[in-house]
Amino acid sequence: MAPATATAALQQTIVLDAQQIELSYGHKSVTPVLRDFSLQLAAGEVVAVLGPSGVGKSSLLRVLAGLQVPDKGTVHVKGEPLHGPHPRLGFVFQDPSLLPWLTLEENVGFGLDFTHQARISNAEKQERVAAAIAEVDLQRARTRYPSELSGGMAQRTALARSLARQPEILLLDEPFSALDEITRSEMQALLLQITSRHQTSAILVTHDIDEALLLADRILLIGLTPGRLIDEWRIDLPHPRDEVAAELTGVRVEIVQALRQARRGIPTPNHLHS
Structure with a gap:
């Protein structure tokens, strides 16, 4: 206890x-x-x-x-x-909803320029994106496109996209339901x-x-x-x-x-x- x-x-x-x-x-x-x-x-x-x-x-x-x-x-x-929408809130959907024409790295950074986000420099944006990708252990895949990612990698990318905004609150809508049992277990551990x-x-x-x-x-x-x-x-x-x-x-x-x-x-x- x-x-x-x-x-x-x-x-x-x-x-x-x-x-x-x-x-x-x-x-x-x-x-x-x-x-x-x-x-x-x-x-x-x-x-x-x-x-x-x-x-x-x-x-x-x-x-x-x-x-x-x-x-x-x-x-x-x-x-x-x-x-x-609030900069302290991060939303992770059931579907990763990655933009197919952007690389993993670009997808993670997508949203940092939205109007409700605080303005940050390009250098800080790059630092946030790199840190978020490292958090979900996808450094080696940062230049890949969504079509080249497994289901688990796509969901990790979606989570990294939220983390790049440095939220204090994560809202997650069945984010692991489409994953196989082992990948789901890994994502649960990552969330914790x-x-x-x-x-x-x-x-x-x-x-x-x-x-x-x-x-x-x-x-x-x-x-x-x-x-x-x-x-x-x-x-x-x-x-x-x-x-x-x-x-x-x-x-x-x-x-x-x-x-x-x-x-x-x-x-x-x-x-x-x-």
Whole structure:
């Protein structure tokens, strides 16, 4: 278990605060995708978001990233209201979405000149790109084009593209779901290394319970009633967790049962499991 003092310190610094988010698509009278959803993310914390398909997990990430304006509610990043894409936020999609006419190196640097990014010199841009590529161990492939990359290399490139912006918060939408088991395991380990080394916070949307148990400090479950936080688990075990997987068996059973109830629309008590 993590020391109580470390957990307390982690909870003191909130880097992202979303309160009473509501979001609908189309006419506002339709059932909301998200309703009365609140979330606080602490510095250095990894939060995994689970839930049946269609409950609004990806929509939630878009709201938190400033890519989607909610109908109601507020999002604050380090105390500042979020009104659009923010330089402290990095988004990693399920599809790497690399530009085929750019090299790996150019893809990693793509976005550093966007209007919401702070202006930096060409020298600093090159330094950031080189550091991000080294972070994901792709130095030897920096001149390759996307068509020459494996699925794992493409996803590493997408992660490096976000890291080049030096975000304090990573938002990840099922980024490893299309990868084979070994590559996925390597990417999970890489994510933990990055968040630990830079004290980067992360919110990971995933359908994989085991991935959530291996990576997250907290696991949130969104239900179909509609798009509300209906359950939460805190995982106070050190990383890596492969060797303590047996200790997570009981939590896994609880999550599976809660997911089954959520799929059937059965209300689940909203409480924190430790």
